[in-house]
Amino acid sequence: MNRRELFTGTAGNAACHAITPRGAQRIPNVVMRTHENRVVRFYDDLIKDRQVLINMMYATCEGYCPVITMRLVEIHEALHARMGRDLFMYSITLKPEQDDPAALKEFARMHGALLPGWTFLTGDAYDIDTLRYELFRHDHIKIDADLDAHAGQMRIINDATNRWLHVAPMASKMTVLQHIAWADPPKSFEQRLEENRRLQERIDQEVELYGYRKVI
Amino acid sequence: MSHQQADLGKTPGAAPSDARDGLDRRTVIKSGALVGAAAIITSKKSQVLAAGAPWPAPPVLCGTTTPTSPATRPFIDNLPVPPPALPVLLHPFPTRTANIAAGEAARAAHQRWSEFLPLIHYHMTAAPSLHKHHTDLLPSYLWTFNGHYPAPTPLNYYGVPSIVRFRNALPEQQDNPTFGVSEITVHLHNGHTPSESDGFAADFFGPGLFKDNHYPNVYAGVDEFGGIGDPREALHTLWFHDHRAASTAHNNFLGLNGMFLLYDAKDPSHELPTPGSLRLPCYYGITDIPLILADKRFCPAANGRNEVFQVIGNNPVVGDKWIVNGKIQPKMRVRRRKYRFRILATGPVKAWSLSLIRSDGTQAPVTVVAVDGNFLPSPVVISDRPLDVQVAMRYDVIIDFSAFPAGSKVYLRENAAQNVGVAVPDPAPGLPIGNVLMRFDVVNMDFLFPADTPPIPSVLAEMPDPIVPDGVFQWNFTLENGRFLINGQEFDHNRIDHVVLKGSSEEWVLANDVAAGNWNHPVHIHFEEGFIMSRRRRVSQNPDVFEDVPLLPEELGRRDVYPLPPQHRVVMRMRFRDFSGRYLIHCHNMNHEDDFMMVRWDIVDSLEELTRKRREIDERRMLAGLPPQYKHGGLV
Numbered sequence: 130m131n132r133r134e135l136f137t138g139t140a141g142n143a144a145c146h147a148i149t150p151r152g153a154q155r156i157p158n159v160v161m162r163t164h165e166n167r168v169v170r171f172y173d174d175l176i177k178d179r180q181v182l183i184n185m186m187y188a189t190c191e192g193y194c195p196v197i198t199m200r201l202v203e204i205h206e207a208l209h210a211r212m213g214r215d216l217f218m219y220s221i222t223l224k225p226e227q228d229d230p231a232a233l234k235e236f237a238r239m240h241g242a243l244l245p246g247w248t249f250l251t252g253d254a255y256d257i258d259t260l261r262y263e264l265f266r267h268d269h270i271k272i273d274a275d276l277d278a279h280a281g282q283m284r285i286i287n288d289a290t291n292r293w294l295h296v297a298p299m300a301s302k303m304t305v306l307q308h309i310a311w312a313d314p315p316k317s318f319e320q321r322l323e324e325n326r327r328l329q330e331r332i333d334q335e336v337e338l339y340g341y342r343k344v345i
Numbered sequence: 346m347s348h349q350q351a352d353l354g355k356t357p358g359a360a361p362s363d364a365r366d367g368l369d370r371r372t373v374i375k376s377g378a379l380v381g382a383a384a385i386i387t388s389k390k391s392q393v394l395a396a397g398a399p400w401p402a403p404p405v406l407c408g409t410t411t412p413t414s415p416a417t418r419p420f421i422d423n424l425p426v427p428p429p430a431l432p433v434l435l436h437p438f439p440t441r442t443a444n445i446a447a448g449e450a451a452r453a454a455h456q457r458w459s460e461f462l463p464l465i466h467y468h469m470t471a472a473p474s475l476h477k478h479h480t481d482l483l484p485s486y487l488w489t490f491n492g493h494y495p496a497p498t499p500l501n502y503y504g505v506p507s508i509v510r511f512r513n514a515l516p517e518q519q520d521n522p523t524f525g526v527s528e529i530t531v532h533l534h535n536g537h538t539p540s541e542s543d544g545f546a547a548d549f550f551g552p553g554l555f556k557d558n559h560y561p562n563v564y565a566g567v568d569e570f571g572g573i574g575d576p577r578e579a580l581h582t583l584w585f586h587d588h589r590a591a592s593t594a595h596n597n598f599l600g601l602n603g604m605f606l607l608y609d610a611k612d613p614s615h616e617l618p619t620p621g622s623l624r625l626p627c628y629y630g631i632t633d634i635p636l637i638l639a640d641k642r643f644c645p646a647a648n649g650r651n652e653v654f655q656v657i658g659n660n661p662v663v664g665d666k667w668i669v670n671g672k673i674q675p676k677m678r679v680r681r682r683k684y685r686f687r688i689l690a691t692g693p694v695k696a697w698s699l700s701l702i703r704s705d706g707t708q709a710p711v712t713v714v715a716v717d718g719n720f721l722p723s724p725v726v727i728s729d730r731p732l733d734v735q736v737a738m739r740y741d742v743i744i745d746f747s748a749f750p751a752g753s754k755v756y757l758r759e760n761a762a763q764n765v766g767v768a769v770p771d772p773a774p775g776l777p778i779g780n781v782l783m784r785f786d787v788v789n790m791d792f793l794f795p796a797d798t799p800p801i802p803s804v805l806a807e808m809p810d811p812i813v814p815d816g817v818f819q820w821n822f823t824l825e826n827g828r829f830l831i832n833g834q835e836f837d838h839n840r841i842d843h844v845v846l847k848g849s850s851e852e853w854v855l856a857n858d859v860a861a862g863n864w865n866h867p868v869h870i871h872f873e874e875g876f877i878m879s880r881r882r883r884v885s886q887n888p889d890v891f892e893d894v895p896l897l898p899e900e901l902g903r904r905d906v907y908p909l910p911p912q913h914r915v916v917m918r919m920r921f922r923d924f925s926g927r928y929l930i931h932c933h934n935m936n937h938e939d940d941f942m943m944v945r946w947d948i949v950d951s952l953e954e955l956t957r958k959r960r961e962i963d964e965r966r967m968l969a970g971l972p973p974q975y976k977h978g979g980l981v
């Protein structure tokens with residue numbers, strides 16, 4: 130109850146300034162180990178107040194994991210200016226018992242994914258299960274019990290604004306980038322008006338070219 | 346400045362405020378500058394911004410533990426009816442091309458604008474407001490259109506085009522403590538609507554902007570039949586709702602939906618004996634009542650509110666209170682005559698299984714006259730099974746209360762029980778109070794009330810000419826690795842999964858291959874109504890053997906939501922006429938929709954364009970190692 134009262138006191142301020150990040154209410158603050166063998170707390174050190182991209186993988190996964198990792202490298206390339214500054218990528222192993230930091234680092238190296246702002250994570254198997262459930266659950270027992278069920282998804286979180294999105298990394302690069310942008314820090318009204326104007330220009334160009342609104 | 350002044354307990358909808366003030370002030374607050382504000386001023390004549398300043402203070406969320414909603418006594422509140430939307434004169438005046446300078450969201454130019462110039466204007470402002478779901482509850486913070494939950498109902502006529510200016514006055518995302526996303530794109534389900542006004546999922550716009558949705562209000566078949574199209578293509582009960590990609594469930598859960606009615610000579614807005622009229626109960630709010638269903642869960646009272654419970658993440662929670670037209674377990678006084686109820690399930694997820702129960706516990710008949718707004722060939726009396734209403738479906742039912750003595754009570758039963766929280770004896774034998782959605786209190790007619798309508802005609806609708814399909818296409822609804830997919834892929838608003846030619850028609854097979862006992866998908870196809878040709882169910886996997894499932898009598902008409910249980914194949918046919926552009930198919934379980942069980946398909950104007958686009962699709966598929974989707978280089 131105390132906490133609620135505390136929130137009440139700040140509700141007015143919250144409306145005029147920033148909202149309270151709620152991620153801590155769902156994201157377990159578990160202890161994890163990075164591919165650099167650094168010990169981190171998942172929420173406090175990696176998520177809090179940040180915009181992040183999270184996916185799940187394991188080093189020996191041969192199906193779509195390498196394909197997805199390649200796609201993530203492309204995404205990193207497109208957003209490299211922001212990576213490690215206001216945008217972070219986390220790849221969490223689904224098989225912590227076989228993926229120690231060294232194995233993850235080797236996987237990252239092999240896939241050209243040793244890049245700034247991109248951290249591979251391992252940890253306690255039980256903790257990772259909890260994380261997987263909280264980040265990717267569908268509230269459906271059959272899906273949520275299936276380990277592989279989450280390797281093909283990417284969670285996008287902006288903790289500062291409580292935005293949770295998800296996208297299939299195998300969607301088009303343009304779409305993945307757009308989804309990430311949907312979780313970007315809010316823009317000023319003028320900025321959004323300007324974006325709206327530019328979008329209209331692109332629509333008009335398409336209509337001129339093809340006779341209708343084709344892609345944009 | 347404004348939020349601290351906001352009166353927590355006061356419902357802002359009560360006090361009309363000036364639209365100019367509301368928006369001006371808001372824009373100044375949010376943008377900190379007058380530059381943008383000057384551009385998006387609306388006229389004083391525009392519809393009152395019911396949710397104008399002071400904005401209700403944002404909600405304080407009640408933690409993460411799923412609460413049990415507070416107790417509410419049954420049958421305290423009267424059933425409210427959403428008010429008819431009031432036409433206004435829009436300023437700036439609507440334009441064919443997007444009025445970017447005035448703050449309109451980017452879009453392609455309106456199609457067939459001069460042909461269907463909008464004669465009626467509406468202004469629908471999405472804004473936060475407080476709503477009381479029950480006398481025993483404190484107000485809850487919702488997102489509503491014009492301060493009403495459900496939204497005011499536009500009452501439109503075929504042949505009278507209208508335009509609805511949807512304005513986004515929701516809080517900026519950094520000021521938004523809810524888990525809705527304050528960007529909207531509004532779909533009229535299932536209007537025969539040009540693409541740029543169809544609420545395409547990725548065409549959303551943020552606070553401070555508006556968008557004019559042009560509703561030509563024509564029957565499908567304008568090019569074929571001339572005038573305003575083929576009257577046999579009429580549908581009368583529609584609804585509009587936010588369609589924001591990845592946040593449709595939350596935004597609808599918060600209240601961004603409402604009904605939309607279309608009248609014509611056959612189904613006029615009155616019950617008088619005019620030529621061609623079916624003479625069904627049709628006085629809006631008097632004998633023709635929307636029943637807009639939703640489920641919600643409420644937090645304990647705090648700060649003068651009972652907020653709706655929300656958790657962070659992408660899916661809203663399942664409710665434990667059943668809501669009809671915004672109220673929990675309301676009652677309605679009905680005269681001993683026929684009434685029409687337009688039942689709509691607004692989701693996000695809950696499907697309803699409804700029956701009418703007499704006070705002796707037996708089931709009373711209801712007569713279904715329309716499904717998804719389309720009149721059935723003939724009325725279907727349902728008296729021995731419940732009515733299955735899945736998300737986004739509409740059922741128009743007639744209940745004849747003259748069959749009940751004055752003073753009797755009749756109950757609408759939902760198969761799943763809600764949490765009432767007050768010990769109440771069963772209102773009827775075998776009917777626990779938790780299963781009661783609402784109560785009808787039957788009273789005698791009086792001379793001031795409209796006299797009863799004639800018996801329901803035995804023939805309600807002539808079906809349009811049978812569709813001879815120009816092509817066949819299959820849509821597979823699957824669940825792979827935890828992803829809800831259509832034809833193996835998640836929604837990608839930049840990717841076109843199928844292209845059809847304007848003026849053509851196709852047979853589509855909707856297939857759900859998940860294991861029996863798994864997800865049912867209420868599949869919604871935008872743009873035109875279709876016919877179910879057949880329904881089959883897989884009885885064995887290897888070899889693949891299907892058996893025919895006989896169609897229910899209420900499946901024999903036209904519709905736009907196709908229930909697709911596991912292992913089912915629905916074969917349906919539809920036409921694509923009059924307009925072109927980008928359209929959607931999706932599962933209307935909004936959690937699945939937000940998980941991107943949705944596809945974009947396009948209607949194109951020329952054979953040349955069709956061939957080109959189909960070739961592009963097949964080239965893309967080949968690059969991805971998939972077999973081509975079309976024969977003969979895209980020519981079907």
Ligand SMILES: [Cu+2]
Pocket residue numbers: 864865866867932933934937938942
């Ligand atoms: Cu579904």
